Amino acid sequence: MFERLDRLADDPILGMMAKYRQDTSEQKVDLAAGVYQDELGNTPVLRAVKAAEQRVHDNQKTKTYEGLAGNISFNVAMQDFIFGERHPALADKRIATVQTTGGSGGLHIVADVLRRANSAPVVWVSGPTWPNHRPLIKGGGLEFKTYPYYDAERHGIDFDGMLSTLEHANAGDVVLLHGCCHNPTGADLSAKQWDALVDVLARNELVPWNDMAYQGFAQGTDEDAYGARLCAQKLPESVVVTSCSKNFGIYRDRVGAASIVAADAEKAVACATHLANVTRTVYSMPPAHGAAVVDLILRDEDLKALWLEELGDMRDRINSLRRNLTNALEARTSTNRFSFIARQTGMFSLLGLTAEQVDTLREKFHIYMVSSSRANIAGVRKSNLDYLVNAIAAVL
Ligand code: LMR
Numbered sequence: 193m194f195e196r197l198d199r200l201a202d203d204p205i206l207g208m209m210a211k212y213r214q215d216t217s218e219q220k221v222d223l224a225a226g227v228y229q230d231e232l233g234n235t236p237v238l239r240a241v242k243a244a245e246q247r248v249h250d251n252q253k254t255k256t257y258e259g260l261a262g263n264i265s266f267n268v269a270m271q272d273f274i275f276g277e278r279h280p281a282l283a284d285k286r287i288a289t290v291q292t293t294g295g296s297g298g299l300h301i302v303a304d305v306l307r308r309a310n311s312a313p314v315v316w317v318s319g320p321t322w323p324n325h326r327p328l329i330k331g332g333g334l335e336f337k338t339y340p341y342y343d344a345e346r347h348g349i350d351f352d353g354m355l356s357t358l359e360h361a362n363a364g365d366v367v368l369l370h371g372c373c374h375n376p377t378g379a380d381l382s383a384k385q386w387d388a389l390v391d392v393l394a395r396n397e398l399v400p401w402n403d404m405a406y407q408g409f410a411q412g413t414d415e416d417a418y419g420a421r422l423c424a425q426k427l428p429e430s431v432v433v434t435s436c437s438k439n440f441g442i443y444r445d446r447v448g449a450a451s452i453v454a455a456d457a458e459k460a461v462a463c464a465t466h467l468a469n470v471t472r473t474v475y476s477m478p479p480a481h482g483a484a485v486v487d488l489i490l491r492d493e494d495l496k497a498l499w500l501e502e503l504g505d506m507r508d509r510i511n512s513l514r515r516n517l518t519n520a521l522e523a524r525t526s527t528n529r530f531s532f533i534a535r536q537t538g539m540f541s542l543l544g545l546t547a548e549q550v551d552t553l554r555e556k557f558h559i560y561m562v563s564s565s566r567a568n569i570a571g572v573r574k575s576n577l578d579y580l581v582n583a584i585a586a587v588l
Contacts, residue, residue: 205562206423212560220558223567225376226539227443230312233574237260238441240499244488248481255480262291264480266487268289270449273490274417274434276406281424285457288464291478292472295405295435298450300427302401302431303332304470305452305463306366314365315401319341320564321543322375322403325368333432334586342377344544347532355392361449363397371432372416377567380410380537389403390426399549400427405435408503408509410537411470413439428455438539439503445482483540485502504527506570510539513572520581525588539568549587558584 205304208224214345227235231295245526255472257415261267267289271282281287292298315334317325318341326336339361340353358367378465380388393400402420410416423430426458434445450467471477489495515535521530533541545553545565553559561567572580 208556208560208562211554215558215560217558218577219576220294221436221515221560221571221580223326223559223561223569224570226438228441228510229568229573230440230509231575232362233571233573235441235443237496238499238502240254240489240495240502241440241485243498245481247488248484252484258291258477260471260477261464263480263483263487266291266483266492267449269487269490270434271451273413274407274432274449274451275421275424276414276417279421279424281453282584286455286460287451287453288460289451290464290467291483292448292450292471293432293446293475293478294437294448295403295477296324296431296448297475298433298435298448299325299328299403300332300453300474300551301467301470302433302450303329303334304402304474305466306431307333308466308470314362316361316365316398317368318354318368318370318522320376321368321370323562323564325403328449329368332368337361337365341374342379343444344542347379347535347542347544349381349385351385351388353380353387358389358392358398361396362391362396364399366399366401366431367393368401368403369419371402371420372408372410373406373540375405375538376542376562376564378533378536378538378541378569379588383418383421389419390422394427399429399431401431401433401513403433403504406438406538407434408439408500409507409539412507413500413503424453426454429453434487437481440482440486440489440499441506442482442485443484446479447486456499475556510570511537514541514578516574517569517581518573519579521584524585528583532570538557539570540566541569543584545568545584545587552587553583557586559583 212222217550294307307570316337316339339357343350386516400423420432424536432451437443452463517532543565547563
């Protein structure tokens with residue numbers, strides 16, 4: 193039977209991460225996977241996480257199963273974190289949330305529930321989008337269409353193109369949005385653009401599906417949730433999938449949440465049963481450890497303050513790296529063609545290099561990024577900045 197299976201190509205992101213790890217060069221630079229790195233190139237365990245882990249370990253009394261929805265206390269704490277404690281949709285009990293195995297697990301669970309709700313749902317994705325969106329959601333049997341998002345010439349959002357395309361979408365279509373820190377472009381909608389977008393979604397009865405993998409990495413934890421909160425407030429139905437991988441730095445612990453905002457409390461209960469039922473057929477229930485840690489941090493005043501400080505440090509550092517990289521590239525190339533890097537937010541920007549130039553950077557200079565020239569800005573350090581800038585100038 194298995195002789196029919198051919199070897200697949202490497203994953204475009206995690207395959208690059210694996211190649212980087214195999215590279216023995218001392219000059220190697222990792223701009224591939226969306227993982228935060230400090231000035232030494234490490235991805236440390238946050239102090240708030242270490243402290244919470246110790247307490248979870250000391251106080252754990254059992255390892256019996258959690259329920260299908262995972263850690264209920266975590267789900268409630270995540271609702272407050274994502275939507276804001278006083279959100280009207282929470283007061284109206286319109287939100288059903290389950291714990292998931294990271295953001296990817298949440299996307300998969302939601303895709304299955306969407307297919308149950310609508311036998312042939314169309315999902316509109318941004319052009320471009322995170323490379324794993326299509327395969328992940330296609331696995332759930334959903335049809336894809338693309339709306340224009342990033343204008344690579346101008347290094348900004350083609351907002352008119354986006355809106356005019358969505359004006360022609362059919363009622364009931366789902367629109368996958370990046371809540372903040374758009375992956376791979378780093379170009380985020382402004383509050384004013386979210387307002388205009390939500391009007392179009394409302395008028396055309398479209399259902400937004402916010403993938404929010406980087407809450408807290410653009411401007412702040414509340415500011416970054418503006419779009420998801422607005423959708424939940426102004427529209428009868430919306431979806432949010434969240435990851436705790438980046439903002440809590442617990443990548444390998446696989447913690448996330450999927451929330452469906454339903455038209456009323458009764459429908460939210462129905463959606464919760466479907467989220468749990470799909471989870472049962474995929475992995476029964478998510479692992480307990482990471483969610484217990486996040487729950488403790490979100491509920492303990494001191495741990496939360498420490499975590500927010502650490503998250504703010506990561507955000508500020510990426511923003512200053514953006515400015516440093518822009519300045520260094522502009523000085524080295526005597527052009528302003530890289531000024532967009534300083535304007536964008538989150539971990540990623542598309543540098544605007546060809547796939548061949550990206551290959552040369554990897555093969556000749558040991559610099560790793562995704563073939564679209566998506567670079568993880570957190571991988572830029574004071575110690576590799578000159579090397580990186582000279583290499584980019586050399587391949588231009
Ligand atoms: C990324 O986009 O690099 C991260 O979200 C890691 C991943 O799973 O692709």
